[in-house]
Amino acid sequence: MDSRLKALERKQKLYSLLKDQHDAEIKELMHYMSALPVVENNLVRSYLHTLLSDGLRHIEYISSIMADIEGATGSSILTKKGIAASMEGEKASRDALLKCAEMADDPETAALLKSVSVDEEHHIRILEHLSELVESAK
Structure with a gap:
């Protein structure tokens, strides 16, 4: 078998294993948060916070390795479009939380x-500033 084909198969297997680990980390985070x-x-609570913090770091590392395998830069969030999408998500969350607060019986x-x-709202301001920084770096 061609060595390039073996290397490609090896990368695909690595990516698949990393994807499984990535999904497992997310599942663990959801469990700890619940x-x-x-x-x-x-x-x-302190132990759970440590597990959450470590899990986020693990996801960051694994995602970076996966992006390298894919040949992606991993910085799509740092595009004008990516930041705008994040801002829309934050705004939707803010609005939903305010509606939930209005509906809550317990003060x-x-x-x-x-x-x-x-x-x-603070996250939206951070993203607005981040957008300005990305624009000025061009």
């Missing part, structure tokens, strides 16, 4: 949802 709201013990729940919507 556990956080019901955990009251501070030490356990504490409403306040929490409004607080998260303020974070989403």
Whole structure:
């Protein structure tokens, strides 16, 4: 068999294994996030936060390797179109959270949802600034 074909098959297998690991990391993150709201013990919460932080870092590393295999730059978010899409997502989240806050019967729940919507608004401002930075770098 041709050595280039073997190398291609090896890269495809590596990519497939990395994709499986990527999906597993996301599944783990979702599991840890779903556990956080019901955990009251501070030490356990701290452990879950560590697992979440490490999982995000693992996804970043794996995604970077996958992008290298694909030949992609991995920076599509840093395009004008990518940033605009992210901003739209943040705006949709903010609006949905505000609607949920209006519907919440519990004042504490409403306040929490409004607080998260303020974070989403902050994310929009960050993305606007990021967009300006990307534009000025051209």
